[in-house]
Amino acid sequence: MKLNAGFVGFDGTESKRAIPAIHQVKEAEGIAGDMNILLRSPHARAKSMLNRFIRLCDARAFLTDEKDRAAWEKVGARIEGSYDDFFEESDVIVVGAPEGQELPYVEASIAHDCNTVLLGGAHREEILNDLVKKNVEISEKIREDIAREFFFGLGNYDRFLKAAPKLIQCTSCNTTGLCRTVLAAKPLGLRAVLGNLDRRSGDPHNIVKVSPNAIQFGSGVGHQGTDAGTIFKEVKFSVRASKVPTTMPHVHQLNLVFDKKLTPDMLLEQLSKTGRVVIVPYEDVGKKHDWTSEILEAFVSGFERPISPEIFELLFSDAIIPFELGDYTILQTVMLVEQMSLPVPNYVEAYLLFCGFPADRVHGSVDKALGVVHGVWPDELS
Numbered sequence: 001m002k003l004n005a006g007f008v009g010f011d012g013t014e015s016k017r018a019i020p021a022i023h024q025v026k027e028a029e030g031i032a033g034d035m036n037i038l039l040r041s042p043h044a045r046a047k048s049m050l051n052r053f054i055r056l057c058d059a060r061a062f063l064t065d066e067k068d069r070a071a072w073e074k075v076g077a078r079i080e081g082s083y084d085d086f087f088e089e090s091d092v093i094v095v096g097a098p099e100g101q102e103l104p105y106v107e108a109s110i111a112h113d114c115n116t117v118l119l120g121g122a123h124r125e126e127i128l129n130d131l132v133k134k135n136v137e138i139s140e141k142i143r144e145d146i147a148r149e150f151f152f153g154l155g156n157y158d159r160f161l162k163a164a165p166k167l168i169q170c171t172s173c174n175t176t177g178l179c180r181t182v183l184a185a186k187p188l189g190l191r192a193v194l195g196n197l198d199r200r201s202g203d204p205h206n207i208v209k210v211s212p213n214a215i216q217f218g219s220g221v222g223h224q225g226t227d228a229g230t231i232f233k234e235v236k237f238s239v240r241a242s243k244v245p246t247t248m249p250h251v252h253q254l255n256l257v258f259d260k261k262l263t264p265d266m267l268l269e270q271l272s273k274t275g276r277v278v279i280v281p282y283e284d285v286g287k288k289h290d291w292t293s294e295i296l297e298a299f300v301s302g303f304e305r306p307i308s309p310e311i312f313e314l315l316f317s318d319a320i321i322p323f324e325l326g327d328y329t330i331l332q333t334v335m336l337v338e339q340m341s342l343p344v345p346n347y348v349e350a351y352l353l354f355c356g357f358p359a360d361r362v363h364g365s366v367d368k369a370l371g372v373v374h375g376v377w378p379d380e381l382s
Contacts, residue, residue, distance in 0.1 A: 120172020
């Protein structure tokens with residue numbers, strides 16, 4: 001098995017975690033193929049990340065613009081080829097460019113017959129409209145792929161493997177968290193997910209001038225629940241997304257609506273058995289885990305991962321409030337999404353999808369290679 005992978009936006013918050021993760025799984029499964037990186041602006045963060053990926057992943061560097069060659073070579077980069085060479089020598093392209101900048105890379109992927117992975121922030125319909133405006137020849141297969149549901153490997157890997165797409169879009173960090181929750185809760189009679197998620201005002205490397213008291217609440221439902229609804233069509237979503245002056249983690253305060261009587265312990269048991277979900281006890285020998293910063297610090301300190309903080313697991317508090325309304329039970333929950341790394345295992349599965357990796361092995365292989373756990377923290381993890 002061999003598949004050359006190309007990465008655009010390799011120094012982005014999620015991409016720089018996806019690259020070593022994909023490399024780890026390639027090594028563990030003996031999958032051959034190069035790790036290609038497209039060099040764009042030679043700023044300090046990108047230069048330092050390139051050195052790390054050359055060391056960790058034997059990454060090969062390709063140049064977008066010839067005018068930047070000297071700046072890259074000055075820091076020891078060995079340029080393997082040009083912009084077109086990057087696409088020519090990559091079988092699958094992971095487009096991790098900032099939101100709204102994906103178009104030229106999708107166009108180049110189509111022109112070079114590459115498979116394409118879009119991350120959660122991309123807008124496929126806008127990309128399609130822009131391709132049409134540029135008179136780019138778009139196959140019916142690509143049109144079908146653009147209209148397809150989001151890729152969430154834990155829930156729809158089989159469907160995607162059978163469809164054999166050329167282009168897929170992975171779920172975003174918050175949508176991935178919602179999907180893992182729904183995957184666990186569906187067997188208990190989940191009918192709807194309502195609530196609010198507090199997300200960061202900007203990425204950690206963005207300059208955000210904002211008052212510490214400033215929270216921007218959404219005027220309607222966010223894309224996160226809508227995107228999850230493309231995968232779990234039998235569950236209704238109404239999730240507002242608010243922006244708060246913090247960077248991590250995102251905090252979801254959700255009401256899960258069930259059509260039967262059940263207890264919080266029943267949901268917690270389902271969650272603890274679900275891959276990539278970890279229950280965090282609220283009470284802990286006289287201590288309370290009720291501050292997000294303390295929970296992240298305590299959890300990540302027990303793991304050795306290439307980039308910190310790197311939390312692939314959805315952290316779910318056991319502080320659940322039950323509420324009965326006729327025949328319905330509403331469970332009020334809190335969960336933590338480490339937005340930079342939570343969807344990374346899904347990106348790895350997207351790469352394995354294009355490798356034709358078997359469905360019965362994919363989740364276990366990814367979790368084993370990356371050391372992803374599930375269960376109850378800290379003593380009952382698998």
